Amino acid sequence: MDKDEKVRRNRAKTTQRIVEALEEVISERGLEGVGVNRIAEKANVSKVLIYRYFGGMEGLLEYYVKMGKLFPVFTPSLLDQIRPLHESDIARIWYRQVIQTFRHFRTFKAAREILKASVIENDPIAESTAKAQDEEMTRLVSQLSFVSGADTQAISAIVLGAMTYLTIMAQNDRTMISIDLRSEEGWQRIENAIKSIYIALNKSAVQDKEVKLELQSSNMPIAQW
Known part of the structure; x- marks a missing residue:
């Protein structure tokens, strides 16, 4: 496995952990209870990664809505x-x-x-x-x-x-x-x-x-x- 492929896989795994943490926090506290610090703690990642990957809480939620889990994406x-x-x-x-x-x-x-x-x-x-x-x-x-x-x-x-x-x-x-x-x-x-x-x-x-x-x-x- 080359270095670029390893980076992509690590990013995909981290993204998945962040998304799962987002779902857990929303289920526990509602949309009003979400925040970068809380998501980062739940996902066991640095909050810097959330800003780097998504630009912040708004970007993370937009990514989540558009990833196909709520509304199907048809090819x-x-x-x-x-x-x-x-x-x-x-x-x-x-x-x-x-x-x-x-x-x-x-x-x-x-x-x-x-x-x-x-x-x-x-x-x-x-x-x-x-x-x-x-x-x-x-x-x-x-x-x-x-x-x-x-x-x-x-x-x-x-x-x-x-x-x-x-x-x-x-x-x-x-x-x-x-x-x-x-x-x-x-x-x-x-x-x-x-x-x-x-x-x-x-x-x-x-x-x-x-x-x-x-x-x-x-x-x-x-x-x-």
């Missing part, structure tokens, strides 16, 4: 497989991604705390984290829309914004319209509603002459994700 080849084969497949692509993404947020405490950045005011770390999340959601919506001629960004803002709010409400043991967001039954109702919304949107897109659907050109099997 061009995988996107080709995901692309709908039939007109009615688009709804399934949309609702599955929303449901899977927010199930992850509900079951992973560090991810839920990151999600709360969008409602924390007057905090530079929360602001930069929320911005990174928004960029990732924008990328995801753009990759998976498979539609032109419709305002998929505005529609997604409503759905994803609602799911974000409901997920935060669930963490705070709240209800919404008397639906118990702490229960699986409550979330099953929410997920069924998401399916109904996207199925209706899919039908509307098919019927709208101004909207064009981007379907597969060949019978490539749709990927399971």
Whole structure:
């Protein structure tokens, strides 16, 4: 192993330790409790390394949000497989991604705390984290829309914004319209509603002459994700 390769591997291992320490601190103390000193101590590294690798706490959180653990990153080849084969497949692509993404947020405490950045005011770390999340959601919506001629960004803002709010409400043991967001039954109702919304949107897109659907050109099997 040459020197450059050894340096790369050491950096990768150190980065992984820092990321794991970040997750632990966020789970224990919330986003408001993170700090370079605390992360460095948990990861057993010098805080100088965190500044060198990430530029500080904001850079570390941005890296974490964009590394693919919260929002999936699709390669061009995988996107080709995901692309709908039939007109009615688009709804399934949309609702599955929303449901899977927010199930992850509900079951992973560090991810839920990151999600709360969008409602924390007057905090530079929360602001930069929320911005990174928004960029990732924008990328995801753009990759998976498979539609032109419709305002998929505005529609997604409503759905994803609602799911974000409901997920935060669930963490705070709240209800919404008397639906118990702490229960699986409550979330099953929410997920069924998401399916109904996207199925209706899919039908509307098919019927709208101004909207064009981007379907597969060949019978490539749709990927399971």
